[in-house]
Amino acid sequence: MSELAASVIGALRERGLSLATAESLTGGLMCAELTAVPGASTVIRGGVVSYATQVKVQVLGVDQLLVDQHGAVDPEVARQMALGAATALSADIGLSCTGVAGPDPQDGHGPGLVYVAIWLSSGEGEVIELHLTGSREHIRSATVEAALDLVLAHLGS
Amino acid sequence: MSELAASVIGALRERGLSLATAESLTGGLMCAELTAVPGASTVIRGGVVSYATQVKVQVLGVDQLLVDQHGAVDPEVARQMALGAATALSADIGLSCTGVAGPDPQDGHGPGLVYVAIWLSSGEGEVIELHLTGSREHIRSATVEAALDLVLAHLGS
Numbered sequence: 001m002s003e004l005a006a007s008v009i010g011a012l013r014e015r016g017l018s019l020a021t022a023e024s025l026t027g028g029l030m031c032a033e034l035t036a037v038p039g040a041s042t043v044i045r046g047g048v049v050s051y052a053t054q055v056k057v058q059v060l061g062v063d064q065l066l067v068d069q070h071g072a073v074d075p076e077v078a079r080q081m082a083l084g085a086a087t088a089l090s091a092d093i094g095l096s097c098t099g100v101a102g103p104d105p106q107d108g109h110g111p112g113l114v115y116v117a118i119w120l121s122s123g124e125g126e127v128i129e130l131h132l133t134g135s136r137e138h139i140r141s142a143t144v145e146a147a148l149d150l151v152l153a154h155l156g157s
Numbered sequence: 158m159s160e161l162a163a164s165v166i167g168a169l170r171e172r173g174l175s176l177a178t179a180e181s182l183t184g185g186l187m188c189a190e191l192t193a194v195p196g197a198s199t200v201i202r203g204g205v206v207s208y209a210t211q212v213k214v215q216v217l218g219v220d221q222l223l224v225d226q227h228g229a230v231d232p233e234v235a236r237q238m239a240l241g242a243a244t245a246l247s248a249d250i251g252l253s254c255t256g257v258a259g260p261d262p263q264d265g266h267g268p269g270l271v272y273v274a275i276w277l278s279s280g281e282g283e284v285i286e287l288h289l290t291g292s293r294e295h296i297r298s299a300t301v302e303a304a305l306d307l308v309l310a311h312l313g314s
Contacts, residue, residue: 027192035184
């Protein structure tokens with residue numbers, strides 16, 4: 001497990017907040033990293049890997065029209081995924097990512113364009129845009145790192 | 158990415174079959190391993206990490222009474238999770254796992270007791286019981302390996 005993931009679990013436990021994930025390009029890595037920390041089950045509700053666009057719409061409630069018009073790699077899609085994860089899994093915080101891991105482009109975007117979003121039940125939220133470089137593996141792990149950093153930033157750690 | 162995961166993606170692509178995961182103790186690792194393979198998006202629909210028991214019931218449709226009576230670490234829960242993943246994510250194959258990663262026992266079971274289940278739209282299915290030893294990390298990765306082996310066994314590779 002990573003120190004970063006352990007810090008996130010620690011911060012969530014301290015504040016008594018639960019978290020759910022909604023992942024696209026990371027394919028489960030974000031939730032796997034968080035649940036590698038012993039005791040994660042007290043604060044991690046789980047997550048949805050919405051690899052197929054239809055799963056984003058049907059399971060996470062992302063607007064079909066939005067996906068039709070903008071594709072899956074879009075900041076508003078990321079925001080709706082975070083909200084959808086928190087809602088579907090009854091969590092205080094939703095954390096999401098959508099983007100292109102590569103090696104091939106997707107929806108006209110090259111590898112490395114990634115949106116990470118957080119939604120908190122307080123109504124607070126943020127979407128960040130990343131431009132990553134490197135291998136598929138690196139883009140996936142850098143996305144997870146950015147997402148966990150975003151949680152800590154919002155928990156004031 | 159692992160060779161085993163690449164073999165599973167290759168076998169799925171060859172047969173034109175899609176797969177969805179439902180994970181408990183592995184927390185997303187199974188889906189992350191599969192989606193680490195370039196081109197996985199053509200056959201992997203996504204997955205649900207049902208870390209909290211309520212997510213197993215609400216998102217995957219596992220029977221509440223079953224969980225109340227037997228706990229989450231149970232072969233029939235694993236079977237229903239696999240079926241639920243395939244149904245909720247419209248996949249040809251559902252692959253699931255539930256068990257105890259440790260270090261603490263859960264529902265009266267010690268670390269290492271794991272159930273892995275596969276459900277295929279042909280009606281075929283199987284649940285296997287594992288007794289693993291070692292660290293939390295090892296129990297999680299050994300569970301993923303057993304699950305991917307189970308897919309290959311059913312695809313005749």
